[in-house]
Amino acid sequence: MGDLMDSYWRLPPVSRNIATAVFVSSICVYSGIVSVFTYLSQIELGNPRFPRREDMIWYLVFVSTTIIAIDYFAGFGFGSYLQALILALAYTCTQDQRGAKANFFFVTIPAQLVPYSMMLVSLIAIGPHIAILQLFGLFAAHLYDFLTRLWPEFGGGRNLAPTPGFFSRIVAAPFQRVEDRGFGTVIRNAGSGTSGSSTGASSGGPLPDAWKTRGKGNRLGGD
Known part of the structure; x- marks a missing residue:
C-alpha cells in the first residue's frame, strides 16, 4: 500500500x-451515486408530478421511510438501502414515459420496463439479496404512485399521501430572506417585510445610514 x-x-x-x-x-x-443524481434530476426538472421542491422532498421521505419500515418488519436487516432507493427512483421516472424507448446496456426496451430489467440483472449477476432489496424500493415507489395518483385518478378517491403543509414552510424558509430583482438582490429582515439591505440606497433618505450619525449637517457657504 x-x-x-x-x-x-x-x-x-x-x-x-x-x-x-x-x-x-x-x-x-x-x-450507484451517479444513478441517484441522474434520476433525481429527471424528477426535479422534468416530471410535472413534482412541481415544487417540497413535493420531491416529501417523495424521498415517503419512499425512504417505507423501504426502511419494510426491511424492519420483514427482518432482513439490510445495512444499506441505496439500491432500493435507486430502483424506486427509476420506477417513478419511467412510469410517465410509457411509449418511449430506453437503452438498457446494449438493448432497447420500453422505458417502463427499466426497473424490472435492473432487478433481473441484479438477480443474475449479484444474487437474490440485492434483488429483494430492490423489490422493497419498487413496492415503496408503487405505493406512493398508488396513493397520490392512481387512487385519485382512477379510484375516485382523494390523494392519501399529500405533501405535508409544514414541508412548504421548511423548504421556503431559506428562500424568503433573499429576493432577486432586475437591478440587484434584496435581503429581507427576519420578522418584517421591509428590506434590510439592498444594492441601492437605504430607505429613509438619499444619504447612507452611516452619515446620519454625523449631525444635522450644514450647507457649504452657509452660516
Missing part, C-alpha cells in the same frame, strides 16, 4: 489529477 501511494504522489500533477478523477468516477458509478 505504501509503495502504491508513493507511486501515486510521484506522478506529474496533471496525470495524478486525471487518475484521481477516473478513480472517483468509477467509485461513484459502481456505488
